[in-house]
Amino acid sequence: MNYCDFGAILYKLRKGSSMTQKELGEQVGLSKAVVSKYENGLGYPTFDVLVRIAKYFGVTTDYLLGAESGRTIDVTGLTESQIDSIHRIIAEFQKANR
Numbered sequence: 001m002n003y004c005d006f007g008a009i010l011y012k013l014r015k016g017s018s019m020t021q022k023e024l025g026e027q028v029g030l031s032k033a034v035v036s037k038y039e040n041g042l043g044y045p046t047f048d049v050l051v052r053i054a055k056y057f058g059v060t061t062d063y064l065l066g067a068e069s070g071r072t073i074d075v076t077g078l079t080e081s082q083i084d085s086i087h088r089i090i091a092e093f094q095k096a097n098r
Contacts, residue, residue, distance in 0.1 A: 005066040007041040013057045014039075028052045 014024050014035075021035040029052065037043040045053065054061045062068040075083050 006044060006064060007039045009064055009066060010035075010053065011039045013059070017057070024056075028056050 014021070017024075019027075020032075021039070022032040024030070025032050025035045028049070030049065034043070038045060050061050050064060054064050057064075058072055058074050060068065060072060063072075073086065075086065078086075
């Protein structure tokens with residue numbers, strides 16, 4: 001992926017969350033028209049908007065820009081044991097997908 005894929009990545013994240021463009025806009029302080037513009041590759045967000053979108057979806061800005069394919073998981077409030085369990089589950093899924 002490359003920077004030009006920002007719109008496709010945003011679309012995928014939004015649809016994966018079963019949100020409309022208006023709903024996403026309300027969550028990150030944008031209009032429906034601006035979200036549509038981003039998804040259609042007709043514009044790109046400022047850095048502060050990029051960060052707000054990344055935080056909302058729990059991804060890195062690099063992920064949104066297509067520079068990395070990994071996603072992050074917010075483990076705030078979980079115990080170390082719970083975090084270890086999540087790591088084990090992820091490792092099992094990765095092993096199964098090889």
